[in-house]
Amino acid sequence: xxxxxxxxxxxxxxxxxxxxxxxxxxxxxxxxxxxxxxxxxxxxxxxxxxxxxxxxxxxxxxxxxxxxxxxxxxxxxxxxxxxxxxxxxxxxxxxxxxxxxxxxxxxxxxxxxxxxxxxxxxxxxxxxxxxxxxxxxxxxxxxxxxxxxxxxxxxxxxxxxxxxxxxxxxxxxxxxxxxxxxxxxxxxxxxxxxxxxxxxxxxxxxxxxxxxxxxxxxxxxxxxxxxxxxxxxxxxxxxxxxxxxxxxxxxxxxxxxxxxxxxxxxxxxxxxxxxxxxxxxxxxxxxxxxxxxxxxxxxxxxxxxxxxxxxxxxxxxxxxxxxxxxxxxxxxxxxxxxxxxxxxxxxxxxxxxxxxxxxxxxxxxxxxxxxxxxxxxxxxxxxxxxxxxxxxxxxxxxxxxxxxxxxxxxxxxxxxxxxxxxxxxxxxxxxxxxxxxxxxxxxxxxxxxxxxxxxxxxxxxxxxxxxxxxxxxxxxxxxxxxxxxxxxxxxxxxxxxxxxxxxxxxxxxxxxxxxxxxxxxxxxxxxxxxxxxxxxxxxxxxxxxxxxxxxxxxxxxxxxxxxxxxxxxxxxxxxxxxxxxxxxxxxxxxxxxxxxxxxxxxxxxxxxxxxxxxxxxxxxxxxxxxxxxxxxxxxxxxxxxxxxx
Amino acid sequence: xxxxxxxxxxxxxxxxxxxxxxxxxxxxxxxxxxxxxxxxxxxxxxxxxxxxxxxxxxxxxxxxxxxxxxxxxxxxxxxxxxxxxxxxxxxxxxxxxxxxxxxxxxxxxxxxxxxxxxxxxxxxxxxxxxxxxxxxxxxxxxxxxxxxxxxxxxxxxxxxxxxxxxxxxxxxxxxxxxxxxxxxxxxxxxxxxxxxxxxxxxxxxxxxxxxxxxxxxxxxxxxxxxxxxxxxxxxxxxxxxxxxxxxxxx
Ligand SMILES: Cc1cc2nc3c(=O)[nH]c(=O)nc-3n(C[C@H](O)[C@H](O)[C@H](O)COP(=O)(O)OP(=O)(O)OC[C@H]3O[C@@H](n4cnc5c(N)ncnc54)[C@H](O)[C@@H]3O)c2cc1C
Ligand code: SF4
Ligand code: FES
Numbered sequence: 001x002x003x004x005x006x007x008x009x010x011x012x013x014x015x016x017x018x019x020x021x022x023x024x025x026x027x028x029x030x031x032x033x034x035x036x037x038x039x040x041x042x043x044x045x046x047x048x049x050x051x052x053x054x055x056x057x058x059x060x061x062x063x064x065x066x067x068x069x070x071x072x073x074x075x076x077x078x079x080x081x082x083x084x085x086x087x088x089x090x091x092x093x094x095x096x097x098x099x100x101x102x103x104x105x106x107x108x109x110x111x112x113x114x115x116x117x118x119x120x121x122x123x124x125x126x127x128x129x130x131x132x133x134x135x136x137x138x139x140x141x142x143x144x145x146x147x148x149x150x151x152x153x154x155x156x157x158x159x160x161x162x163x164x165x166x167x168x169x170x171x172x173x174x175x176x177x178x179x180x181x182x183x184x185x186x187x188x189x190x191x192x193x194x195x196x197x198x199x200x201x202x203x204x205x206x207x208x209x210x211x212x213x214x215x216x217x218x219x220x221x222x223x224x225x226x227x228x229x230x231x232x233x234x235x236x237x238x239x240x241x242x243x244x245x246x247x248x249x250x251x252x253x254x255x256x257x258x259x260x261x262x263x264x265x266x267x268x269x270x271x272x273x274x275x276x277x278x279x280x281x282x283x284x285x286x287x288x289x290x291x292x293x294x295x296x297x298x299x300x301x302x303x304x305x306x307x308x309x310x311x312x313x314x315x316x317x318x319x320x321x322x323x324x325x326x327x328x329x330x331x332x333x334x335x336x337x338x339x340x341x342x343x344x345x346x347x348x349x350x351x352x353x354x355x356x357x358x359x360x361x362x363x364x365x366x367x368x369x370x371x372x373x374x375x376x377x378x379x380x381x382x383x384x385x386x387x388x389x390x391x392x393x394x395x396x397x398x399x400x401x402x403x404x405x406x407x408x409x410x411x412x413x414x415x416x417x418x419x420x421x422x423x424x425x426x427x428x429x430x431x432x433x434x435x436x437x438x439x440x441x442x443x444x445x446x447x448x449x450x451x452x453x454x455x456x457x458x459x460x461x462x463x464x465x466x467x468x469x470x471x472x473x474x475x476x477x478x479x480x481x482x483x484x485x486x487x488x489x490x491x492x493x494x495x496x497x498x499x500x501x502x503x504x505x506x507x508x509x510x511x512x513x514x515x516x517x518x519x520x521x522x523x524x525x526x527x528x529x530x531x532x533x534x535x536x537x538x539x540x541x542x543x544x545x546x547x548x549x550x551x552x553x554x555x556x557x558x559x560x561x562x563x564x565x566x567x568x569x570x571x572x573x574x575x576x577x578x579x580x581x582x583x584x585x586x587x588x589x590x591x592x593x594x595x596x597x598x599x600x601x602x603x604x605x606x607x608x609x610x611x612x613x614x615x616x617x618x619x620x621x622x623x624x625x626x627x628x629x630x631x632x633x634x635x636x637x638x639x640x641x642x643x644x645x
Numbered sequence: 646x647x648x649x650x651x652x653x654x655x656x657x658x659x660x661x662x663x664x665x666x667x668x669x670x671x672x673x674x675x676x677x678x679x680x681x682x683x684x685x686x687x688x689x690x691x692x693x694x695x696x697x698x699x700x701x702x703x704x705x706x707x708x709x710x711x712x713x714x715x716x717x718x719x720x721x722x723x724x725x726x727x728x729x730x731x732x733x734x735x736x737x738x739x740x741x742x743x744x745x746x747x748x749x750x751x752x753x754x755x756x757x758x759x760x761x762x763x764x765x766x767x768x769x770x771x772x773x774x775x776x777x778x779x780x781x782x783x784x785x786x787x788x789x790x791x792x793x794x795x796x797x798x799x800x801x802x803x804x805x806x807x808x809x810x811x812x813x814x815x816x817x818x819x820x821x822x823x824x825x826x827x828x829x830x831x832x833x834x835x836x837x838x839x840x841x842x843x844x845x846x847x848x849x850x851x852x853x854x855x856x857x858x859x860x861x862x863x864x865x866x867x868x869x870x871x872x873x874x875x876x877x878x879x880x881x882x883x884x885x886x887x888x889x890x891x892x893x894x895x
Contacts, residue, residue: 052782067703068769070809071711087789123783130785132778132832132839134802141792159802165710166805173777180773188766211758240705277679279686280707387709390726390733391680456782505693507686551698556660557759559701560693 004257004615004630007417008112013636014094017116020418021461025468032057034471037463038205038220040192040247042069044164044448045431046226047171048455054178056460061218062175063187065210065242065562070172073228073240074451077164078285078384080146080156081448083121088145092153094118099637101446104150104337105411105439106589106605107639108260108613110632112418113436120457121449125157127456131170135159146380147290148444150337150644156445161285161384167448171455187218191562192247193490195223195254195427198482202427206486208494210562213555215490217483219476222426222463225251226455229410229432231264233570233577234522235514237407238270238283242562248414248433249569256422257628258616259415259435261573262581265442265590266523267408268294268341271391272360276511281406282391284363285384286444289334291368291377292401294341296353296361298322303353313355313362313400324348332644339441339590339603340644342405346523347601349404356402364400405523409447411438411590412580415615415630419462420454423617428463430454435613440589494554497564502547506563509544513567513574516540521578526594530582537575544571576616576625583627586610607639648674649741653688655700656748661758667746681724681734682707682714702761709733709873712808715815716761717748722812722871730810730873750815753858754822765811767857768825774853775846776829778839797835804832806874813868813876819860824868826850827884828876834887844894847887 009016027035035058039050042064050062064072086092097118102109129135136144136158145154159166178184187207193215194206204219230245231237252258269284297303298320305311324344326333345361354360369377374397378385385396414422414429416436421428431451438446520533544567550560587596587603588610596604612629619625650673658665675684682704689699704714714731718724724734739745747761755763807828814822830847833839862881869878
């Protein structure tokens with residue numbers, strides 16, 4: 001246990017963060033200028049951190065693989081961001097947001113971190129308004145809220161169905177301001193390839209310039225990863241095409257432990273898969289569950305008739321429809337958390353009640369339109385309805401949407417302590433890239449909250465505690481042997497990939513990995529399937545290194561090479577996910593082991609044996625990784641079975 | 646669902662230094678349910694399997710929000726459908742045996758870097774010149790301290806929907822970036838928090854736009870038609886007002 005120190009401050013839960021800030025070390029203004037900080041990523045977490053650190057006077061280098069920081073995957077978040085403002089006066093509080101997050105995460109997150117998250121949530125909304133984010137408002141001019149799954153209060157702030165876009169553009173504005181002042185230097189179209197460790201501390205990174213192909217080194221007194229989640233292991237997901245797990249994986253191989261790799265969130269409301277040519281899945285925001293009702297035909301014959309095109313969903317009367325979430329979970333109804341809603345959809349479809357290809361259920365706005373009028377629905381969800389119609393060629397005002405669960409978010413990630421520092425000194429991880437706040441399941445509208453909490457209000461403090469004695473460390477030369485060695489390793493890796501000259505494209509291999517992951521490490525897992533997955537991934541790894549084909553050359557733009565580098569890491573990460581899922585012999589949150597369920601099919605946790613985070617340590621190529629347990633102590637919250645009935 | 650065959654003429658260019666040319670390709674039996682970029686994926690898979698170079702194009706979210714994609718299809722930015730980005734365009738908009746010409750954005754401010762990829766970093770530079778409100782993290786008032794009328798918030802949101810794709814520039818015969826600039830100026834000028842710096846912001850951003858090789862606006866309105874997010878030219882009028890105020894102050 002000595003290896004994992006979560007560094008949770010002493011004292012009562014509600015005083016921990018205040019106590020921490022009161023006593024932590026800071027860096028004085030003149031010394032800040034002498035310190036370089038590398039921030040990899042420009043999503044909500046990275047952009048907010050880079051801007052805030054620049055404002056404080058640090059010298060920041062910020063990286064992203066896209067052509068502009070504004071295009072980070074956070075831009076795609078739709079529904080909203082939580083905060084404990086209690087503006088609607090419906091009984092919300094910091095404690096309640098904290099409680100809902102712990103419960104939503106199925107009691108697999110740290111109390112200390114989550115309480116701090118709830119505590120700083122309100123400042124994020126204040127900051128956003130000050131930056132000019134046009135959040136939705138009431139006629140009186142004050143901010144509006146909506147409800148999201150897993151909560152009985154309305155605490156979600158939103159900007160139409162484009163909340164992530166607006167929050168990111170706010171952070172990007174702050175970042176641009178620092179770039180113009182020269183405190184932040186921006187490197188776009190630049191991919192992280194390795195993390196450089198000198199005398200036990202993270203001191204920089206090696207990157208590949210995606211335009212010239214050049215492999216280069218960058219020094220930093222500290223390195224912050226804000227590189228997002230690894231949902232694209234599954235090939236099809238709601239993530240952006242370029243989202244990847246490589247930074248977290250490189251960190252893992254350099255000694256940063258990986259927390260809970262098997263915790264993946266499957267979002268219940270996505271547009272169903274159509275064919276093998278499909279390149280990504282589109283999310284329909286959870287906010288739609290505020291007004292939409294989810295159902296399948298109550299009779300199998302009707303489901304079949306609809307699948308064969310002999311009946312239309314509109315033909316079925318209410319009594320012929322099974323509103324299965326309202327039936328099974330009357331207290332939360334359509335607003336149960338995501339893992340619960342996803343499994344319930346799978347259960348109905350597996351039982352033969354699915355529509356379209358059999359892998360789809362309805363999300364219906366008929367009643368909401370009758371109650372509120374079309375114009376209100378249009379104002380709330382207009383852009384989502386338009387997006388749906390463009391993709392499916394069906395008008396959701398007239399016929400119910402068809403939806404099915406899809407891979408969406410990864411709760412697992414780089415292990416961090418209370419200061420958001422990984423097990424490598426000087427290497428930090430924020431946003432979706434870390435494992436910290438969501439336990440085994442994330443509540444809707446809480447990823448944006450966490451990314452911005454980390455970037456604006458937590459990391460800029462905690463990193464100073466680490467850096468306070470670092471100003472005397474002189475900027476290091478990027479010709480040092482540690483940098484050169486790493487550059488050479490990366491150049492060798494690239495040459496090796498280019499040299500395979502087999503006959504399979506990156507995508508064909510990635511799709512194969514996706515099928516393995518979805519079939520065996522997806523929504524329902526069991527021992528046999530997970531062991532099969534590990535075998536199949538091993539074979540796929542061999543196939544990849546034997547049969548990959550990358551056309552073109554390594555200098556200049558080579559999109560196939562970029563994808564191949566990421567896929568090599570995804571394959572290894574997939575293996576770790578399966579191993580982690582195999583060891584966790586319980587069902588919790590997004591992790592559902594078929595062997596562990598109640599007679600009614602609800603998830604069955606095993607708190608006696610698994611009330612811990614599974615934290616993996618890399619032991620070398622082809623060696624078995626080692627799992628450490630971080631025991632979770634609940635001092636404040638009484639641990640219960642999750643009940644949304 | 647149907648399958649169609651199509652003929653393509655695609656701009657190929659090795660790098661920014663090389664001269665480019667069109668190449669002809671055929672894609673057979675493509676599902677009309679697939680998106681335009683999925684059709685390009687199928688073509689690329691075909692090219693790779695045949696030992697050829699796949700076509701490079703930019704894309705990331707594939708759901709119309711990141712602004713990374715942008716192809717000039719049959720003479721129109723983002724292709725024939727209205728209010729969509731290239732990644733949201735679907736093959737059902739085309740017929741069997743159609744010919745499709747695909748080019749990169751063509752504008753002085755956006756040099757081609759490979760095939761269909763261009764360098765749009767000039768947009769970032771324009772925003773760095775003032776496309777923000779000058780506040781630091783922390784120490785700001787409560788979010789509800791200043792009420793903002795719903796109409797203003799909605800109009801600001803309309804403007805804030807710009808995804809920075811550059812279709813407006815690619816469409817404009819002068820390669821002007823006025824619609825893009827006006828969207829940010831207008832969003833922030835409509836809100837009390839942004840009002841304070843409004844005219845200064847307009848002036849700085851416009852001068853950056855001029856310096857970066859974009860042309861002047863002659864009010865043709867072509868940009869508005871091709872903008873995937875429906876950004877209105879009315880924002881250009883607001884930008885011009887702010888700019889006038891700035892000049893009066895000087
Ligand atoms: C469709 C969709 C809708 C969502 N809606 C919501 C919502 O309504 N509410 C909510 O709370 N959450 C939502 N989420 C989740 C949320 O958007 C993400 O979890 C969050 O935005 C992640 O932010 P981030 O800053 O951690 O990472 P990201 O935004 O993913 O940013 C990652 C950054 O790292 C860079 N990067 C990655 N790898 C490398 C590398 N190897 N080298 C260099 N740079 C790299 C990228 O360029 C990018 O800048 C949604 C997610 C999706 C997919
Ligand atoms: S104004 Fe419209 S066309 Fe121009 S960059 Fe913005 S979204 Fe694209
Ligand atoms: S790929 Fe993001 S808008 Fe098209």
